[in-house]
Amino acid sequence: MARFIITIDGPAASGKSTVARLVAAKLGATFLDTGAMYRAATLAAMLDGADLTDQKRILDVLDDTVFEFDATPDGMLVQIDGVDATAQIRDPKVTANARYVACLAPARQRLVDMQRRFAEAYGKVVTEGRDQGTVAFPDADVKFYLTADLNERARRRQAELKTKGVIQTDDEIRQAILKRDQSDENRAVGPLKPANDAVIVDTTDLTIDEVVEKLVDCVNTRRSK
Ligand code: DC
Numbered sequence: 246m247a248r249f250i251i252t253i254d255g256p257a258a259s260g261k262s263t264v265a266r267l268v269a270a271k272l273g274a275t276f277l278d279t280g281a282m283y284r285a286a287t288l289a290a291m292l293d294g295a296d297l298t299d300q301k302r303i304l305d306v307l308d309d310t311v312f313e314f315d316a317t318p319d320g321m322l323v324q325i326d327g328v329d330a331t332a333q334i335r336d337p338k339v340t341a342n343a344r345y346v347a348c349l350a351p352a353r354q355r356l357v358d359m360q361r362r363f364a365e366a367y368g369k370v371v372t373e374g375r376d377q378g379t380v381a382f383p384d385a386d387v388k389f390y391l392t393a394d395l396n397e398r399a400r401r402r403q404a405e406l407k408t409k410g411v412i413q414t415d416d417e418i419r420q421a422i423l424k425r426d427q428s429d430e431n432r433a434v435g436p437l438k439p440a441n442d443a444v445i446v447d448t449t450d451l452t453i454d455e456v457v458e459k460l461v462d463c464v465n466t467r468r469s470k
Contacts, residue, residue, distance in 0.1 A: 248368040249274070250384075251464060252377035255391035256437060257425045258398035258405075260448050260456060261373040264391065266320055267457045269371035272464060275316040277363055279374035279381070282356045284334035285312050285323050286346045291338070292325070297345040307355055314363065337411060341421065344428040347375075353435050357381045375429055378440035387464050390439035391456070393449045398422055 251274070253265045262278055269276035286303075289310045295302040313324040323330045333339070346352045353376075360381045364370045372381070378388035393401075399419045406413055413421075429437035439445055444463055448456050 249370075249386040249468075250364055250382045251371045251460075252382050252385040252388045252440070252443075253371065253373040253391060253460070254375055254377050254379070254389070254437065254439065254443070255373075256375075256393075256398070256429065257422050258402040259391040259393045260401060260453060261391050262320070263453055264448075264456050264460065265371050265373035267453070268460050268464075270318065271457065271461050272369065272371065274369035274371050275367040276320070277314075277316070277360060277367075277370050277372040278321045279356070279360055279372060279377060280343075281314065281321045281323050281334060282312070282359060283343045283347050284339050285314075285325055285330060286310075286352060286356065287343045288330055288334050288336075288339050289325050290346070291342060297342055300349055300351075303346060303349060304351055304355075307352060312359070314359075316367065332409075335409065337406075337413065337421070340425075344425070344432075348428070348432045348434070350434040353380075357435075375437040376435035378443050379438060380435045383440070387467050388440045388443040389460055389463075390443040390445045392445065392447050395419065395422065397449045 251268065253261050255261050266276045286307055290297060290303050290306045293306045295306055297303065311326050315322040323334055357380060360372065378385055399415060399422060402418050402422065403415060446456060446459060
């Protein structure tokens with residue numbers, strides 16, 4: 246299989262990004278973090294001072310901004326109009342505001358087009374997000390859907406924020422995750438849901454290495470058939 250696309254979808258803090266990055270490395274593929282695209286679009290609108298409920302303004306910002314997404318072994322480097330925004334897109338304010346872009350159908354279409362161009366350019370891609378197996382790449386070679394219970398996801402998010410020096414209480418984190426789940430699951434376009442042919446993996450009691458091994462085994466089994 247010369248070119249292939251593996252999709253990994255799932256809710257916030259289910260471990261998708263870390264797992265997708267490691268699975269990509271093991272398979273000699275490029276990792277695409279589509280959440281970074283929604284975050285970059287959101288940050289660009291915030292930097293522009295846009296009212297995030299003004300849909301036309303958000304689309305104008307998307308059309309007027311140069312976004313660059315570069316795959317590196319450590320993750321995706323993000324540039325907005327030539328300025329590195331890799332760390333800034335992880336700010337909790339950007340996280341909370343991402344739903345405005347995520348709910349806007351024409352914005353999603355632009356980002357899905359970007360994702361398909363990225364896959365076209367790199368050929369072997371492990372992509373993660375919410376709608377990768379359902380909307381962006383319905384013909385993907387293997388599709389996964391990762392889940393984990395809320396407490397475990399909150400614990401993982403807390404650990405991640407701590408490494409970045411961001412202070413939030415456990416309750417704030419839990420509430421933010423719940424709000425994002427609701428917004429992700431209930432939007433009309435590209436809602437969070439498993440593709441009919443996705444392999445569902447509950448990661449609550451698994452280490453990252455165990456999840457990676459499970460996914461890589463599954464991909465290799467499919468590829469050897
Ligand atoms: O995975 P993440 O936390 O980096 O995602 C950031 C936001 O982008 C989140 O609110 C959901 C949204 N998103 C989306 O709607 N579709 C995707 N394919 C990826 C992310």
